[in-house]
Amino acid sequence: xxxxxxxxxxxxxxxxxxxxxxxxxxxxxxxxxxxxxxxxxxxxxxxxxxxxxxxxxxxxxxxxxxxxxxxxxxxxxxxxxxxxxxxxxxxxxxxxxxxxxxxxxxxxxxxxxxxxxxxxxxxxxxxxxxxxxxxxxxxxxxxxxxxxxxxxxxxxxxxxxxxxxxxxxxxxxxxxxxxxxxxxxxxxxxxxxxxxxxxxxxxxxxxxxxxxxxxxxxxxxxxxxxxxxxxxxxxx
Numbered sequence: 565x566x567x568x569x570x571x572x573x574x575x576x577x578x579x580x581x582x583x584x585x586x587x588x589x590x591x592x593x594x595x596x597x598x599x600x601x602x603x604x605x606x607x608x609x610x611x612x613x614x615x616x617x618x619x620x621x622x623x624x625x626x627x628x629x630x631x632x633x634x635x636x637x638x639x640x641x642x643x644x645x646x647x648x649x650x651x652x653x654x655x656x657x658x659x660x661x662x663x664x665x666x667x668x669x670x671x672x673x674x675x676x677x678x679x680x681x682x683x684x685x686x687x688x689x690x691x692x693x694x695x696x697x698x699x700x701x702x703x704x705x706x707x708x709x710x711x712x713x714x715x716x717x718x719x720x721x722x723x724x725x726x727x728x729x730x731x732x733x734x735x736x737x738x739x740x741x742x743x744x745x746x747x748x749x750x751x752x753x754x755x756x757x758x759x760x761x762x763x764x765x766x767x768x769x770x771x772x773x774x775x776x777x778x779x780x781x782x783x784x785x786x787x788x789x790x791x792x793x794x795x796x797x798x799x800x
Contacts (some may be wrong), residue, residue, distance in 0.1 A: 580637070580662045583617065584629040587640055590655055591648040595628070601643055602629050611639035634691065641692075656692055663688060715759040715779035718746075724785060725792050732788075736778075739791065748778050757784035 584602060588595040606613040614636060618625040631640040637659055644655045716724075722732040736742045741752050748758040759779040780788065 579633040580659070580666060581630050581632040582636070582640060582658065582662065584614075584631070585619070585626075586658070587631070587643065587655070590658060591644055591651040593647055595626075598643065598647065599627075599629065601647055605639075605642060605646065611642050614639065637692070659692065660688075714782035716785070718778055718780060721780040721785050721788065725789055727792070735788075735792070742778055745776075746778055747776050752784070756781055757787060 584598050585595055588598040591598070602611070602614065605611045612635060614629040614631050616627055617630050618627055631637065640655060640659075641652065644652050718732055718736070719729040722729045725732065727735075733742065733746050737744065737746070740749065741758060742748050748760055752758040753760065757780075759781055761777040761779060763775045763777070
């Protein structure tokens with residue numbers, strides 16, 4: 565790993581930081597692909613736009629993103645969850661290495677300080693776990709290419725159930741099937757209840773855009789019908 569691309573501690577605010585170059589190395593992916601994913605997720609509001617830096621080269625300087633602090637750590641989890649979920653553990657380990665390097669000079673001088681440091685470490689691990697849990701339902705569906713043959717739109721499902729499209733979407737949000745953008749949570753897709761249709765298109769000013777359409781599978785429709793009948797839409 566090229567450690568010259570890693571910013572372990574910034575000089576201004578003493579926050580841990582990691583570059584998009586190192587993220588690409590961790591997930592064994594091309595840096596331009598990682599940057600494209602960061603751009604796409606930031607434009608959709610899933611993550612914040614990270615600050616940028618430049619790496620000197622023989623020719624034109626190479627630009628990269630810098631994930632800084634707790635927000636940067638959380639956003640890096642989201643990016644890796646989209647690109648290569650199986651490498652998420654590597655990212656967690658790398659952040660822990662950076663944290664350990666930053667705290668190495670601070671050796672405990674007493675039992676009380678040692679206990680405090682242990683409690684701080686436990687809190688950091690808990691924060692990482694919470695960040696991963698938050699990132700999981702935000703995984704982009706860029707690799708979704710096959711759609712279930714019995715999947716229908718939410719509007720079609722609403723007609724079958726006997727309600728309106730907007731009312732059914734409100735019902736789905738309240739019951740944790742879709743997020744505030746009406747995009748399905750990964751858990752519901754994996755359970756076979758929902759599916760997605762992804763369409764990419766080029767905006768003349770904003771560049772590559774992504775449109776995600778929620779679909780209801782036959783299994784999902786049957787469950788929704790039961791839920792709706794039991795609660796009558798919960799007075800949606």
